[in-house]
Amino acid sequence: MKLALLIATVDPSVGGVLVLGDRGTGKSTVVRALPALLPSMKAVEGCRYGCDPSANGSRCDECRERAAHAPRGKLPVTDRRVPVIDLPLGATEDRVVGALDIEKALRNGEKAFEPGLLARAHRGFLYVDEVNLLEDHLVDLLLDVAQTGENVVERDGVSVRHPARFVLVGSGNPEEGDLRPQLLDRFGLSVEVRTSTDVAERVEVIRRRDAYERDPAAFLAAWDAADSDVRARILAARKRLPSVVVPDAVLQKAVELCVELGTDGVRGELTLLRAARTTAALDHAKTVTNAHVIEVAPMALRHRLRRNVLDEGGSGTRVARAITTVFGAP
Amino acid sequence: MATAVPIAAPDDDGISARARAAAALSVLAVAGHRIGGIVLRDSSAGAQQWISVFRARLPDTMRVARLPSSATDDRIFGGLDLAATIARGVPVAERGVVADAHGGVVIVPLIERMPVPTQARLGAVMDTGVAQVLRDGVNAEFDAEFTLIAIDESEEDAWGVAAPLRDRLALVLDGDVRVDDEAVPSAREIATARAMIAHVMASDEVIESIGTLCDAFGIASERASRFALWTARALAALDERSSIDEGDVALAAQLVLAPRATRMPAPNDAEEPEPPPEEPPPEPPPEPPPEQQQPPETPPPEQPQEEPEPPAEEAPDASDTPPPESDDDRQMEDRLVEAVTSAIPPELLAALLARAQRPSQEQGKAGAEKESWTRGRQVAARRGKPDGVRRLHVLETLRAAAPWQRARARASAMRDLPERSLIVERDDFRVRRYVERAGTSVIFVVDASGSAAAQRLGEAKGAVEALLAESYARRDRVSLIAFRGTTADVLLPPTRALARARKLLASLPGGGGTPLATAIDAAITAGVSARRAGTMPVVVFLTDGRANVARDGKGGRAESMRDALDAAAQFRASGLAAVLIDTSPRPEPMARRVAEALGGRYVPLPVVDARAIAGAVALAREVG
Secondary structure, three states: HHHHHHHHHHOOHHHOEEEEEEEOOOOHHHHHHHHHHHOOOEEEEEOOOOOOOOOOOOHHHHHHEEEEHHHOOOOOOEEEEEEOEEEOOOOHHHHHEEEEEEOOOOOOOOOOOEOOOOHOOOOOOEOOHHHHHHHHHHHHHHHHHHHHHHEEEEEEEEEEEEEOOOOEEEOOOOOOOOOHHHHHHOOOOOEOOOOOOOHHHHHHHHHHHHHHHHHHHHHHOOOOOHHHHHHHHHHHHHHHHHHHHHHHHHHHHHHHHHHOOOOOOOOHHHHHHHHHHHHHHHHOOOOOOOOHHHHHHHHHHHHOOOOOOOOOOOOOOOHHHHHHHHOOOO | OOOOOOOOOHHHHHHHHHHHHHHHHHHHHHHHHHHHHHEOOOOOHHHHHHHHHHHOOOOOOOOEEEEEOOOHHHHEEEOOOHHHHHHHHOEEEEEEEEEOOOEEEEEEOOHHOHHHHHHHHHHHHHHHHHEEEEEEEEEEEEEOOOOEEEEOOOOOOOOOOHHHOOOOOEEEEOOOOOOOOOHOOOOHHHHHHHHHHHHHEEEHHHHHHHHHHHHOOOOOOHHHHHHHHHHHHHHHHHHHEEEEHHHHHHHHHHHHHHHHHHOOOOOOOOOOOOOOOOOOOOOOOOOOOHHHOOOOOOOOOHHHHHOOOOOOOHHHHHHHOOOOOOOOHHHHHHHHHHHHHHOOOOHHHHHOOOOOOOOOHHHHOOHHHHHEEEEEEEEEEOOOOOOOOOOEHHHHHHHHHHHHHHHHHHHHOOOOOOOOOOOOOHHHHHEEEEEOOOOEEEEEEEOOOOHHHHHHHHHHHHHHHHHHHHHHHHOOOOEEEEEEEEEEEEEEEEEOOOHHHHHHHHHHOOOOOOHHHHHHHHHHHHHHHHOOOOOOEEEEEEOOOOOOOOOOOOOOHHHHHHHHHHHHHHHHHHEEEEEEEEOOOOOOOOHHHHHHHOEEEEEOOOEEEHHHHHHHHHHHHOOO
């Protein structure tokens, strides 16, 4: 899960992350801890959508307007925290996509758009706990926006489009009811979280949690250094990512792996390669190796197998088997 | 059936149950929201008695809110305050019950009636201590840290508390939860302990033993260990000690960990220091017996061994004993394991020892899911006048009115009408609209009789599996009825958890007569109730149609056949859609007759071709 989130942080274009696992295995805790780990981002000052100052193409209408009038098209810039937005179960659609600002409408009779959660999550993370309990149409909507990177609102007589590029992180418990295959496929990476079977590790978890509950401030201070290490690693990986090359031989193997597993479409291959490149970047490597592909193959592919739905949880093993077939025994 | 059901030593059991109830009560009063809350599995009267004793131990100022299970999300978590919104002309947020109860207690009676998503949201609020409201034009956050008491009156073998919420409640009391008032520390003692709890130290050994116990009993959730630790702290604080001792851990483990156990630790009779007990995933044994269907009746074979051990009762005394004499950790853990084992309810213990996975049975019993099913999803509101059936969509109405406010205000000023902050006209009214998704509910009625078994039960199973895969893709619900001997049993109520259907099917034994009439009757009942639940039922019979057991349970082919055709006529009259898949080696005229009587499609299964069946069912779906 950690690797999957790191990959998504470095290269959001891998698509969302689906986290499956038992309750109480720390899924939410990890996601909610993200803001502290992430490097801050530059954003256009005063922009309600947190537009990226350097990306001219994907600005919101407001920024485009402002840029047209600003000297040399430059807009003031501030530092912001990367947003990690929690989508509460039971949120209604108007709050998610945004809607007519009633307050302004009532007070001034003015037609103004009030951005929703999707706007707040722009360039960050949108976390949905218990994704299988969310209403189907909301999930579809989220996936759709996550994929296009743009939120188009046509309601209440307002017509707005604004960029909304975010990493969708969904968590759920497979026992609670199956997830639709269409939904699974739309997530870039999928990881399964299990409780550690190592007693010492579990004990350490309890100890740290307890230390945190008893004195949060001291705990955070103690771990600050470790946090900044991770931050530095993310930044370095982002910088390196564009220059990471994928040798043809590795590409060949990755495709073979997908063929062996019979994944539908090319989404599997693309995600596999993106994830492998990002992993290489995180590893300070210049080229992608088979090892990187093998490392990310389970999370990139396991939810894309043309499944025998009734074969419970066997997809992880199937990926492992295919890896052995394609790459030879480890 | 109830041959040797241990109505075990009522006295003994009664006392330990009381001690448990008292211990849980004082722990909850001391630890409060840190351990989430408690599930009381008892009748309302028993639970009320417990709660009244509990309330008497809390400070007078503490807020206690009751939350009816039918409360809507906006009342529970907060939403739009309609009156204030209209009066002021701007959306005004309203606090929900959980925000009002911040720092206090929330009681939910009849939690089994609360929809699963609502329960999950309650759990989410408990995680963060904040109720986040994002609905109907309101963005707000309210502090909501509270202790939850859920009263679960559902049947013995089912959980009314949905799993996501259950995981966030440390304590469970099952059966008789009443407490003796005198057995519980006084309000003052509790208050002292409350003040102290945050300062109670936990030694490394304590933390290690809790981690080991969680692992040994196969408890995945880290919440359990956190709750156990706070429970132990509460116990130490009640005893006015500033550090946790072994007795605290033992009792905490009994209260928090034992009810969550999913497996038994491997017995380590040898004294070898080999901490991690072997790690066999508790996979269901190859012969998961049909007994699982009727757990309460099956006398657990291990029962006799359990009885002599006086269970939980011993522990409260244990907490009085001085801190552990310097014996080594291993021994301490052994004793703790023993303590937990003694507190595991006997049926659960039997199930665990049989390595059968009981939790899988509790899961998916999501009766409440029904709600979202029938309610359908809301679509854009439409102009119209609200009446008894159509409900006013306040927000959309306000939205519709909003842009005109200035103009209307001007107009009404010109006509010298009294000034109003909000002018809503008839044209603004919007009513709610829902679209109900007509989901399909596929009811499989599988002939497991001797004649079918001899022939092709296995192939029929294969066919059902193919259908299940198909149903999965369509998000259908599936239920399973099997008939043989003299009865037809609902093996699986409508569910989307298809893996379970498959498991049940795989373990379905064959043999006995063919009570076809009874099976059709059962199918009618299931079909009608599926229809009432808002889904479109399709009944798939897999049988050779050769009925030989009549409705009265007696044999006789002619009689049985008459009954079967009679039942089939009733089935047809009820308007349910059916497919009959003939499982005999070559097309069986009887089966065809039954299919015709049912008014359903007849599909012979000459060579197993699962796809052909899937096609047939798909067709029935469209027709039906």
